[in-house]
Amino acid sequence: MHRKNTTLGEFIIENQSSFQYSSGELSKLINAIRLAAKVVNHEVNKAGLVDIIGAAGDTNIQGEDQQKLDVLANEKFIQTLINREIVCGIASEEEDDFISINSSDNKHQNKYIVLIDPLDGSSNIDVNVSVGTIFSIYRRVTPIGTPVGLEDFLQPGRAQIAAGYIVYGTSTMLVYTTGDGVNGFTLNPALGTFYLSHPNMEFPETGKIYSVNEGNYVHFHQGVKDYIKYCQKEEGDRPYTSRYIGSLVSDFHRNMIKGGIYLYPKSSVAAEGKLRLLYECNPMAFIAEQAKGKASNGFDPIMDIKPTELHQRVPFFCGSRKMVEKAEEFMQASK
Ligand code: AHM
């Protein structure tokens, strides 16, 4: 039970002892993400002023090149984590390879790595629709004191220590888990403070919303087509409502609050779907399971997949437990 007006900073301190490894390092890391989130939020909020202050690719009044917001978000998160010297490695959806961090007086002594999608759904920025940041934290598996290796980043989602997202929506929210439930914090922009607004978030067991890019229908596997037809059928509490923002964080966030399922299946034109296992699916799967929801590739739990490459894609079925199970039934039936 948390009292009213608990800030994210207070919450992190109060819950530090419940972390699996409570040296304070993870708290500092989440604090750094909180800080970067506020900086990126400030930039995202200015995006609508692009015609006034210059578009990406333009040169601003100081003669500096204007950056695309996703590139800027990538830099802000990476720089904040590097400056605070709290992680030994970072992998980002925006970077081809992982980054090994070695500060002068701290030779590979940190134990955590971060994987991040700095600005997911960035095609929505130009049209003033919500975007998000997704992050995932693991303990390194290579020995402390040595540089990080690819194996540190290719751990299955089950090994995650923490995961979360920031949704830059009508309000900006930071939602995260350290394996002990899911809590959501809303930013008061006037004060620059996140307040605990959504304690113990849970997916309803079932729901009435399905979220999928139905424009790809003809390319879908028969099981997905059958499930979509099921959602649209007039029977019981159906037809369901179709809601698709095209911004994973926002679609997920709405479905967690209202009850629903998000699908990005593979298709005849995208052999493994679109979403990335490490930067998008694993963290969202961890949050979903911690919120009593479910996440799978249509057959098996997302977090049981052993990753083979940094930018690996996987089909993604995620949301209210009973809805994901129903979709899996259709996938099995037409296997
Ligand atoms: P991105 O990482 O390039 O932003 O792509 C991920 C986004 C998700 O947020 C969203 O759910 C999906 O791509 C939408 O894809 P599509 O336009 O194919 O439906």
Ligand code: MG
């Ligand atoms: Mg993305």
